[in-house]
Amino acid sequence: MQLIDKVVIFESGREEYAISIQSIISIEKVEFVNPIPLMPAYMRGVTKARGELIPVIDFEAVLYRRPLKESENARLLVVQTEAMPLGFLVKEAKEIIDIPPDSLKQLGIAAYEKTRYFTGIAAFSERLITMIDPDILVSSLEGMKDIQEYMKSNRAPSA
Template sequence: MSQPTEDVKQFEEEEDTQKGKYLTFSLDTEYYGIEIKHVTEIIGIQAITEVPELPDYIKGIINLRGKIIPVMDVRLRFKKSPRAYNDRTCIIVVELLEVSVGLIVDRVSEVLDIADGDITPPPELQKGGNRYIKGIGKVGNEVKLLLDCDKLLNEDEIDQITR
């Protein structure tokens, strides 16, 4: 059996250091978490160019250092009331199904370590009620709704915004 190459070892070590780490953010009084491995960067809100005929939760596109990235308002995706953007509003750039997408959130909180033992499956609600939630992380007396990044947009929606 051959020994793993240095590149493979380094990749596995990076994966291990990211395991159990979640970037937390808020919408109103609810806190959410995204696995840090999906996050590329966090930027402040900036000028968004609207694109016609996209779903209302896709606010448009931004130019991030020459790369065009669609941005999604997570409040609208979760059927919450819209809110004016302010200096706390952030865009979390994530990789969804190999496409960079900006997630507009009310505010970014912190990176937390949440052990697998502190994560429970979401409760069974009405049909489709939890499709974005992968688990519920318990942090002290608080709960963080842990998102399943790959379900924030389906393949048809990704095709629509990358055309």
């Protein structure tokens, strides 16, 4: 079993999820998201983070098929995936913690096609945290290839 060290814990719905800190570029306050017409329901639009245009994925829409309600606590997790950098819009980024390998349990439902990106559950006495692999998540979302093409065609040429 791979040793997972630090993860960013975030909330979506009433659940806690985690992504390895190695995938996280930054955690930002949500400023302005520019909507793009005719994109999948989970795609909020694009925003600028650290000088780069990135697509914004509404995590609530991916997991629960409903848009995230705007709130002061909402955060944008800027994540580097194999495909491209993305922003995951989440209800709240809570903390960065260590996940000891002995607290990590494999998921029986991980084989379920629609949630292959759930890679395990960190079980603590007071809480359960679902581990997410952002690369698997991105590759499983319908329409991501179109979004990648859109981002490539709209990327400003480097000076």
